[in-house]
Amino acid sequence: MSVAQITDEEKEDLLLSCRYGDLDDVKEFVNKYGQAPLAEVRDENGNTVLHMASGNGHIELLEYLLPLVPPSLLSAQNESKSTALHWACVNAHLPVVQKLVQFPGGPGVDLIDIKNAAGRSPLAEAEMAGWDEGAKWLVQVMNLEESGAKEVDEEVAAGASTQDVEVEIQDADGQIARMSLGRSDQAPSPDKPASSQP
Template identity: 80%
Template sequence: MTGFVSPKFSRAAMSVITDEERDDLLLSCRYGDLDDVQDFVKTHGQASLADARDENGNTVLHMASGNGHVELLEYLLPLVPPSLLSVQNESKSTALHWACVNSHLPVVQKLVQSSSGPGVDLIDIKNAAGRSPLAEAEMAGWEEGAKWLVQVMNLDDGGGKEEAEEVASGPAAQDIEVEIQDADGQIARMNIGRPDQAPPSEKPTS
């Protein structure tokens, strides 16, 4: 019907967002200002969250995840489309890459375990440097995160196992032993490596 607007689309949802408002939203996500993000959603609608990008292609999830804002992430995940979890910035890094670079385990777990998201497939995405989130965790010397990722990643198709073995055979590998249970309930032990002081390829400022 001409001129009809569905009730589910409020005036706020259709409001125009200025560059300044977009930048303020991303800064709020960077600093974990939940109240400000909620005010933005009330004004512009949740659909506007998915479209926000900074000059490097970073999303609201990049900003919240890279800086370890768990409460804000819990608020955002139900409001954004699941595809936003897989969005890569100009360096081809996802929000999960950033969470691994900065060693935020609760954030990593929420991104991977998001009920409507890609799940463990996120661990297979590689950035422009050819590194997965697991490889970034290893490069950062983050033993706890690398261990958790290896435990949950998909090893059935061989791709995940190959990734874990690549990390384990790094040039500066040290022993970090993890246990993996296969489909038959058998426990396998795997070592993953850790460099001495390898700097991360990409680290958002906190």
């Protein structure tokens, strides 16, 4: 059955069920209409079922939805160009952030580099929200190849003690994070830049 045969009220109910984490109602919708509409239904602002579940921290619902939607929905942007990951970061939902980034077959760490209309990545949103735990986790998993990690590798290869190596990493938004390498018990520590606006 196509989305055209689903009423606007049913679409709205699906999105509300995702917003409030009502897994039973979402399952009922899928039983009635199949999984294809899950990827197509949007609200007036372009938000998807993943935006609603992720922004509100509904991990069980997210775990149900992810295998049913195309992986491209993870990078779907709403009218403000925010992804579900942006919303999870703004609202400090670490298990959701981890699930979105680590979902097999999905965009993976590339999600961290997607910028919204304000020019901010999910990492920048986490930092702006003051959510250090999430920002640290994102820095740990993000692709560091373009941000000077080679220079650190060269220092380590040259014999520098990895316990003493401190790295400053600049993300795609110009945000700076500091990390100590060589000790597994130490996590990266994002710092706010001197100026929050470029």
